[in-house]
Amino acid sequence: MSSSKTVRLTDKQFALIAKALAEPRRYQILKEIGKCKEQMACSALKEGSDISAATLSHHIKELETAGLITSTKDGKYMKLTVEREVLHAYLEQLSKI
C-alpha cells in the first residue's frame, strides 16, 4: 500500500504540475497511465492514437519533470507510474482556495 507521507510542493513544482495538467493530451496520457494496474510502457500509450513518438516522449518528460509520474527503464521499455502523492499534494493545495 502507498505511504501517506504528505508531499510538500514548492511554488515551482506546483506551477509545473498545473502546466502539465493544462494540456489535454497530457491529461489523457496521465489518466491512461493511472488506469493501468501494472506499470505501463510508452509504446502501449501510442496504440490507437495518432501522435508521433517524439511528441509522446515530450509529453512524458513534462509529466515526469512535474513529478506526476516516474519512469524506470526495463530492458527495451520504459515503465511509467503515476505518483499519486504528488497529484494529491497538488489537489490538497488547490482545495485550500
Added chain:
Amino acid sequence: MSSSKTVRLTDKQFALIAKALAEPRRYQILKEIGKCKEQMACSALKEGSDISAATLSHHIKELETAGLITSTKDGKYMKLTVEREVLHAYLEQLSKI
C-alpha cells in the same frame, strides 16, 4: 451557506479550468479573490502588483470563462467571487486518476 450540488464538468470546461490554473499569475489572482471574505474588486487586486490593468482584465476574463469565478457589476467596481463548486468539481475529477 453554499449548496452542495455536484457540478458536472464537460471536457471542454475541464480543459479551460486546467489552462486557467496553469498560469501562475492567474492562480495568485484566484487565491487573492478567495481570501477575501467579501467580494473583491479588480482594482484591489492591482494594489502592490506590477501588472497592467489590461493584463489583469484579461486574466480575470480567463478565470471567468473557465467558470472559476463570477463577476457582478457594482457601480464603478466589478465584484469577484470564487466559484468553489466548480473548483471542487475539477479537483474531484482529478482525484479519480
Added chain:
DNA sequence: TCGATATTTCGATAATCATCTAACTATCGA
C-alpha cells in the same frame, strides 16, 4: 457638467509550446 477612477477592448509584440521529421542510442530476438 467635469475630472477622476474602474474596467474593457484593440492591436501589436515577444515568448512559449505542441508538433513534426530525421537522426540517434539502446536493446532484444533470430
Added chain:
DNA sequence: TCGATAGTTAGATGATTATCGAAATATCGA
C-alpha cells in the same frame, strides 16, 4: 551480428498566449 523495435534528441515551424500602451466606456463625486 543484423534487423527490428523502443525511446530520445535536435531543429524547425506554426499556433497560442501573456503582455503592454492607447483608446474607449461607464460611473462616481464635486
